[in-house]
Amino acid sequence: MIELYAITDDPTPPQPPLLAVRCDGLTALCAPAEPRQGEPTPDALWNHEQVVEGLMEGRDLLPVRFGTLVSDEDAAARAVMDRREELVATLDRVRGAVELAVRAHPRETDEAPVATTGIDYMRAKTRHMEAARLLHEPLASIARESRVRPGPELLRAAYLVDRDAVNRFVAMVRQLEEGHAELDLVCTGPWPPYSFAEQ
Amino acid sequence: MTTIAERDVALVDLVDRLLGGGVVIAGDITLSVADVDLVYVGLRALVSSVASAEEKGVLPRMGDAFDKDALDKDAL
Numbered sequence: 001m002i003e004l005y006a007i008t009d010d011p012t013p014p015q016p017p018l019l020a021v022r023c024d025g026l027t028a029l030c031a032p033a034e035p036r037q038g039e040p041t042p043d044a045l046w047n048h049e050q051v052v053e054g055l056m057e058g059r060d061l062l063p064v065r066f067g068t069l070v071s072d073e074d075a076a077a078r079a080v081m082d083r084r085e086e087l088v089a090t091l092d093r094v095r096g097a098v099e100l101a102v103r104a105h106p107r108e109t110d111e112a113p114v115a116t117t118g119i120d121y122m123r124a125k126t127r128h129m130e131a132a133r134l135l136h137e138p139l140a141s142i143a144r145e146s147r148v149r150p151g152p153e154l155l156r157a158a159y160l161v162d163r164d165a166v167n168r169f170v171a172m173v174r175q176l177e178e179g180h181a182e183l184d185l186v187c188t189g190p191w192p193p194y195s196f197a198e199q
Numbered sequence: 200m201t202t203i204a205e206r207d208v209a210l211v212d213l214v215d216r217l218l219g220g221g222v223v224i225a226g227d228i229t230l231s232v233a234d235v236d237l238v239y240v241g242l243r244a245l246v247s248s249v250a251s252a253e254e255k256g257v258l259p260r261m262g263d264a265f266d267k268d269a270l271d272k273d274a275l
Contacts, residue, residue, distance in 0.1 A: 007222055042210060045217050066217035068224060079224040087222065101212040149215060156215075188209040194220030 003033035004068045004076060005052050006192070007087050010059035018051070023077040026087060029055055030076055033069055040066065056192045060095045062087060063192040090197060097144055097160045098190035100169055104135055104155040105184045128154045131183060135176050142169045147195045154183070158195035166190060 005018070006029045013020050014029050021028040031051070036044070045066065052063050070076050080087065106128060132155040140146040143159035150156070161169050166189075173187045 004224065040218075042213075045213050048217060049213060063216075063221045065221035065223050068221075083222075083224060090222075099216075101209075101215070103211070149219075151211075151215075158216075158220075186208060188212045191212070191216055194216035197220060197222045 001033055001035055001069045001071060002030045002073065002076060004064040004070065004079075005029045005031065005048070006055050006061040006063050007080060007091070008055070008059050008061040009088070009091055010061070012058060014055060018055075019073075021073045021076045021080075023080045024084060026080055026084060028076045028080050029061070030073070035069060036067065052192045056098075060091060061192060062091055062094065062197045063194050064197075086199065090199065093145075094160060094193040094196050097162050097193065097196075098166065099193045099195055100143075100159045100161050100166070100187060100189035101191060102135070102139060102155065102157050102159065102173065103151070103153045103186045104132060105153050105186075106131075107182055107184045131180060135180070135183070135185070138172055138176065139169065142172055145196055149195070160193055160196045161190075163190075 002019075008027050008029060009025055011027065018029055018031050021030055048066055052061075055061055056063075070079060135155055136146070136148065136157060139157070139159055142165055143161050145160040147158045148156070149158060159169065170187065173185055177183070177185045
């Protein structure tokens with residue numbers, strides 16, 4: 001079996017044991033793999049991520065969903081050909097950009113009263129939603145695209161950011177953190193554009 | 200993503216992306232989006248210092264059944 005890591009239109013060959021499967025202007029970056037059983041370990045996920053990040057350093061790419069295995073190189077080429085036009089268009093959308101993740105939680109303090117009534121709860125919820133909007137809008141204005149993901153936080157979002165705007169984005173995260181002492185912000189990345197790899 | 204602590208903080212984002220994002224193409228995908236929650240719980244049990252990150256409020260609390268006291272709180 002071979003595992004797919006990323007799709008690119010950059011012809012630069014990857015370092016072995018990675019291999020390039022060419023298909024009409026696109027390349028599937030793959031590696032020989034054994035089928036896995038059960039849940040992946042964090043190490044397995046990080047190892048995969050490390051490979052994709054290494055590939056991302058020198059080229060624009062679309063990361064492939066973790067655990068995508070096909071029987072051989074022909075099957076990899078067919079899988080890419082089946083969606084060729086869509087993949088070409090999506091590659092153009094992410095070209096020159098990386099993904100940054102932002103999560104926001106209310107900072108738990110002793111002063112914050114625990115909501116005991118329905119009205120208190122709704123007030124707190126409204127306040128939190130307002131805070132999430134105040135965080136999201138300035139970040140989205142720096143990003144090329146954004147996606148808000150479901151999650152237990154006030155905000156769990158992904159931003160597609162031009163490579164040369166990453167510093168500006170991080171500075172905005174810091175500024176928002178300073179302006180909202182009641183919130184904890186976690187920003188991670190740069191990630192390959194996982195959240196922007198599908199239409 | 201260079202230190203262990205950074206990796207633990209970023210684990211939620213990693214799982215979101217690798218298992219819930221990326222190009223979905225024909226093939227033998229071993230995990231689906233529907234499994235993400237399950238995997239997430241599994242990963243929490245595997246990485247002890249995630250609990251420490253939760254104590255610091257940098258990770259979401261996904262459930263109370265997890266025994267944080269049994270874990271090494273000095274890991275971060």
